[in-house]
Amino acid sequence: MAAVPSTAAGIADAVASKQVTAREVLEHFLAAIDARESEINAFNLVTADAARAQADAIDADIAAGRPVGPLAGVPIALKDNMCTHGVETTCSSRILQGWKPPYDATVVTRLRAAGAVVVGKTNLDEFAMGSSTENSAFGPTRNPLDTSRVPGGSSGGSAAAVAAGFSPVSLGSDTGGSIRQPAALCGIVGVKPTYGTVSRFGLVAYASSLDQIGPFATNVDDAALITEVISGHDSNDSTSIPNPPLQLRGAAREGVKGMRIGRVTDLPGGAEPEVEKALNDAFDALRAAGAEIVDVTLPSLSYALTAYYLIAPAEASSNLARFDGVRYGLRVGAADTNAMYGATRAAGFGDEVQRRIMLGTYALSAGYYDAYYGKALKVRRVIADDFAKAYEKVDAILTPTSPVVAFKFGDKVDDPMSMYLCDIYTIPTNLAGHPAMSVPFGNGAHGMPIGIQVLAPALGEQAMFRVGGALESARAGK
Amino acid sequence: MSDSTLSSVKATEDQLLEGGWELIVGLEVHVELATRTKLFSGSPNRFGDEPNTNIDPVTLALPGALPVLNKHAVELAMRIGLALNCRIQPCIFHRKNYFYPDMPKAYQISQYDIPINADGHLDLPSGVRIGVERAHLEEDTGKSTHVGGATGRIHGSDYSLIDFNRAGVPLVEIVSRPDIRTSEQAKEYAAELRAIVAAIGASDAKMEEGSMRVDANVSVHKPGTPFGTRCEIKNVNSIRALGRAIDYEARRQIDVIESGGTIRQETRHWDDAEGRTHTLRAKEDADDYRYFPEPDLVPLDPGQEWIDRVRAELPPLPAERRAMLQALTGYDPQSEAVIVAVERGQHDYVKAIADAGGDPVRALIYVTQAFAEAGESPSVPPADIAALTVLERDGKLSATQAKTVLAEIVANGGGDAAAIAAAKGFEAMDNSAVEAMVDEAIAADPDAWAKYCAGEEKAAGAIVGRVMKASKGKADGKVVSAIMQSRRG
Numbered sequence: 001m002a003a004v005p006s007t008a009a010g011i012a013d014a015v016a017s018k019q020v021t022a023r024e025v026l027e028h029f030l031a032a033i034d035a036r037e038s039e040i041n042a043f044n045l046v047t048a049d050a051a052r053a054q055a056d057a058i059d060a061d062i063a064a065g066r067p068v069g070p071l072a073g074v075p076i077a078l079k080d081n082m083c084t085h086g087v088e089t090t091c092s093s094r095i096l097q098g099w100k101p102p103y104d105a106t107v108v109t110r111l112r113a114a115g116a117v118v119v120g121k122t123n124l125d126e127f128a129m130g131s132s133t134e135n136s137a138f139g140p141t142r143n144p145l146d147t148s149r150v151p152g153g154s155s156g157g158s159a160a161a162v163a164a165g166f167s168p169v170s171l172g173s174d175t176g177g178s179i180r181q182p183a184a185l186c187g188i189v190g191v192k193p194t195y196g197t198v199s200r201f202g203l204v205a206y207a208s209s210l211d212q213i214g215p216f217a218t219n220v221d222d223a224a225l226i227t228e229v230i231s232g233h234d235s236n237d238s239t240s241i242p243n244p245p246l247q248l249r250g251a252a253r254e255g256v257k258g259m260r261i262g263r264v265t266d267l268p269g270g271a272e273p274e275v276e277k278a279l280n281d282a283f284d285a286l287r288a289a290g291a292e293i294v295d296v297t298l299p300s301l302s303y304a305l306t307a308y309y310l311i312a313p314a315e316a317s318s319n320l321a322r323f324d325g326v327r328y329g330l331r332v333g334a335a336d337t338n339a340m341y342g343a344t345r346a347a348g349f350g351d352e353v354q355r356r357i358m359l360g361t362y363a364l365s366a367g368y369y370d371a372y373y374g375k376a377l378k379v380r381r382v383i384a385d386d387f388a389k390a391y392e393k394v395d396a397i398l399t400p401t402s403p404v405v406a407f408k409f410g411d412k413v414d415d416p417m418s419m420y421l422c423d424i425y426t427i428p429t430n431l432a433g434h435p436a437m438s439v440p441f442g443n444g445a446h447g448m449p450i451g452i453q454v455l456a457p458a459l460g461e462q463a464m465f466r467v468g469g470a471l472e473s474a475r476a477g478k
Numbered sequence: 479m480s481d482s483t484l485s486s487v488k489a490t491e492d493q494l495l496e497g498g499w500e501l502i503v504g505l506e507v508h509v510e511l512a513t514r515t516k517l518f519s520g521s522p523n524r525f526g527d528e529p530n531t532n533i534d535p536v537t538l539a540l541p542g543a544l545p546v547l548n549k550h551a552v553e554l555a556m557r558i559g560l561a562l563n564c565r566i567q568p569c570i571f572h573r574k575n576y577f578y579p580d581m582p583k584a585y586q587i588s589q590y591d592i593p594i595n596a597d598g599h600l601d602l603p604s605g606v607r608i609g610v611e612r613a614h615l616e617e618d619t620g621k622s623t624h625v626g627g628a629t630g631r632i633h634g635s636d637y638s639l640i641d642f643n644r645a646g647v648p649l650v651e652i653v654s655r656p657d658i659r660t661s662e663q664a665k666e667y668a669a670e671l672r673a674i675v676a677a678i679g680a681s682d683a684k685m686e687e688g689s690m691r692v693d694a695n696v697s698v699h700k701p702g703t704p705f706g707t708r709c710e711i712k713n714v715n716s717i718r719a720l721g722r723a724i725d726y727e728a729r730r731q732i733d734v735i736e737s738g739g740t741i742r743q744e745t746r747h748w749d750d751a752e753g754r755t756h757t758l759r760a761k762e763d764a765d766d767y768r769y770f771p772e773p774d775l776v777p778l779d780p781g782q783e784w785i786d787r788v789r790a791e792l793p794p795l796p797a798e799r800r801a802m803l804q805a806l807t808g809y810d811p812q813s814e815a816v817i818v819a820v821e822r823g824q825h826d827y828v829k830a831i832a833d834a835g836g837d838p839v840r841a842l843i844y845v846t847q848a849f850a851e852a853g854e855s856p857s858v859p860p861a862d863i864a865a866l867t868v869l870e871r872d873g874k875l876s877a878t879q880a881k882t883v884l885a886e887i888v889a890n891g892g893g894d895a896a897a898i899a900a901a902k903g904f905e906a907m908d909n910s911a912v913e914a915m916v917d918e919a920i921a922a923d924p925d926a927w928a929k930y931c932a933g934e935e936k937a938a939g940a941i942v943g944r945v946m947k948a949s950k951g952k953a954d955g956k957v958v959s960a961i962m963q964s965r966r967g
Binding site for chain 2 (some may be wrong): 082083089091096099101102103105200201202203204205207208209235236237238239314315317318321322324326327328336337338341361364365366369373
């Protein structure tokens with residue numbers, strides 16, 4: 001057997017051209033999981049048997065000369081908030097423990113149709129609420145680069161799975177930075193596409209107007225490949241944009257010659273000095289590659305965090321109300337229905353989830369709506385307007401992904417505000433509905449990786465991938 | 479819920495209640511739309527199926543399920559809006575949040591500040607115009623059955639069963655302005671609204687099956703003073719009950735005020751058996767619904783082209799149908815035959831019989847009497863009925879004979895009236911023969927005749943019976959009565 005390629009694109013080519021079987025590829029990654037998963041805890045569930053059956057079916061197709069998809073034999077890990085038919089989907093919450101959806105999320109359907117092999121469901125901050133994966137009911141995930149540190153979150157399991165070599169690619173969901181921040185902390189590529197580009201059908205909702213599914217990969221080309229496969233209109237999601245799938249792999253190799261890249265002069269401060277330096281290095285690299293660096297201002301950015309922590313909890317308080325012990329998941333018996341709701345939800349939800357449900361319920365309450373939720377919606381519009389003005393002058397904007405590199409367990413988990421600040425650079429794009437990606441660029445304190453964030457206007461994924469590809473090339477050239 | 483200061487309609491002197499009180503009523507009417515599937519999913523919208531068979535991930539609010547708006551439901555809502563003279567506007571959906579076991583998402587997708595239909599009116603057959611504030615789209619809840627306990631309500635029950643078949647069924651909630659001043663008007667409004675939504679195919683509007691549900695906001699005040707505090711009356715399950723509930727509630731409120739008390743704003747439950755309302759929950763116990771825009775749906779803008787098409791395709795409304803039958807038959811538009819024919823949608827069939835040369839009045843009577851179960855367009859060719867009406871009108875058949883022939887035509891789905899009449903041996907009797915028979919009958923039973931002449935109408939039966947026997951049933955009862963009356967002088 002030939003060596004298993006390290007990239008998803010390489011694996012798909014090798015499997016399709018019979019240089020290696022899908023089963024051999026899978027066993028390679030299952031062996032990696034066996035070797036280190038007990039230390040990392042990236043997965044809530046490894047679906048080895050189902051994956052073997054799927055890989056064998058692909059091999060049978062290839063042997064019989066039947067056509068296979070663009071991800072033939074590519075193992076992929078799924079964040080455990082995406083529904084998988086007949087396979088436990090928990091959101092890392094006790095309240096959903098044991099629940100097996102009767103359907104696949106649209107992204108899962110598309111991945112399977114493309115020939116991807118689902119290796120398992122990855123750990124997350126409960127219901128995607130957190131920035132360190134410490135809020136999982138099933139224990140934290142460890143950063144494969146330094147297991148004393150967090151992998152970021154909330155998609156920490158999916159990021160760690162790729163960083164640890166458990167699967168070449170994975171899917172996460174990003175509501176306020178939950179793909180990009182863990183990608184940065186684990187030294188890999190993470191993409192949040194434009195809101196409405198990837199179907200949310202089958203994604204267990206945290207904050208519906210902000211949630212978006214996207215890929216983790218070791219490289220920009222693989223991230224482009226996965227985004228292409230999972231994007232495109234889905235009639236099961238009313239907020240899905242009626243567009244065909246994105247075409248990105250070409251753009252990622254195009255370079256940035258002639259592009260205008262924005263530097264935000266009034267970016268909220270607080271980033272570690274190494275992070276600031278990496279951002280400057282990134283601008284230098286893009287200038288050297290032929291881009292023009294243009295100063296822009298985004299004055300409303302400092303309000304984004306506050307607006308987010310009203311809008312997201314408000315939607316969450318409503319989205320999570322269905323977990324009432326009546327139809328599925330945990331039920332804690334009590335004297336009457338209202339007491340049963342209370343007991344079930346108190347036992348089923350962790351502290352952070354309860355905190356956000358209470359925040360959101362308060363923000364929507366009669367007499368407070370205008371002051372909190374209503375005002376947050378106004379801030380959201382102002383942020384979108386500020387971005388629109390900036391994008392009159394530039395094609396893309398560069399910021400750090402996270403103000404800090406991966407931190408130690410326990411550093412922030414008891415201080416919600418400092419944890420929330422981890423997402424200060426990632427949240428504005430969610431509020432605007434724009435795409436953004438994190439590309440590893442340099443190392444910071446303790447040798448931990450730094451991620452640079454590329455922002456682009458709505459449906460500006462091609463520009464974004466051009467910049468992402470150029471950053472990757474510049475890093476490789478160093 | 480209307481702002482009660484928005485109505486400038488005044489009760490007339492004779493509409494005021496005893497003691498000079500003016501009744502103020504606004505109605506909130508929910509109708510289930512006659513769609514094939516639910517408002518946000520592909521499950522069937524069907525009444526009476528086995529519990530929990532018309533369900534799917536969206537209906538059960540499984541994690542990850544998302545709503546997709548049913549276009550046909552939107553179109554039916556637009557029909558209602560147009561029929562009620564509303565403005566149809568770009569709109570959005572909101573979530574109305576509250577916990578209840580038969581509400582699977584723990585929120586109802588409804589419309590809040592921007593409904594699809596706004597600012598219309600409904601003209602009552604009696605001529606009064608009632609404002610319609612809005613008619614918005616929303617989804618129905620499931621149905622709970624509370625087992626055990628004294629009240630049939632969730633509190634105190636042993637356990638509850640939930641049927642999610644109804645969850646997600648599309649509803650339009652039609653909110654009137656507080657323009658209604660009498661319980662009669664309230665009944666008229668509900669009946670006319672029911673006729674309208676049925677006529678335009680938006681809903682079967684059966685109050686007994688719950689596909690039309692009426693809540694009444696009732697208050698009383700003295701004219702010239704601000705409106706009183708209102709109470710919302712729920713569980714009104716028929717139009718008759720609506721009138722009774724409003725009358726009871728007005729009386730109750732007046733009694734409270736006149737004995738020095740004040741009305742609390744509350745929701746009250748109508749108990750039809752007891753004939754009274756009682757407190758369901760006070761305003762301060764009401765849920766805070768925490769409305770906010772539904773992020774899983776995009777704004778809905780029907781657009782002028784769609785609105786114009788729905789308007790062009792809107793069938794004639796009941797008022798127009800009644801006017802047509804009035805012009806055709808001379809009957810009062812509020813007469814029972816006209817109302818029944820319009821309610822069943824058989825007005826066009828009546829007209830078709832008339833157009834085929836039939837007698838319009840007899841056409842209306844035949845149709846209302848013989849086609850109760852036949853639906854809008856009975857399968858009997860209109861010309862067959864037309865021929866029968868002509869035979870009766872021209873005296874070739876008595877009313878009794880015509881009824882027999884009609885029954886046969888209906889049973890066979892059509893037929894030649896003259897041939898059927900001939901086969902049955904029906905032949906027209908000429909009036910002179912009948913006159914002779916009447917005279918013979920009078921001679922044979924002078925006692926009965928004397929009583930009849932003294933004004934005892936019942937005594938006519940004996941004479942008529944003799945004539946019918948002599949004519950072997952061929953004499954027209956109406957003709958016999960007419961001859962007897964002329965003989966009596």
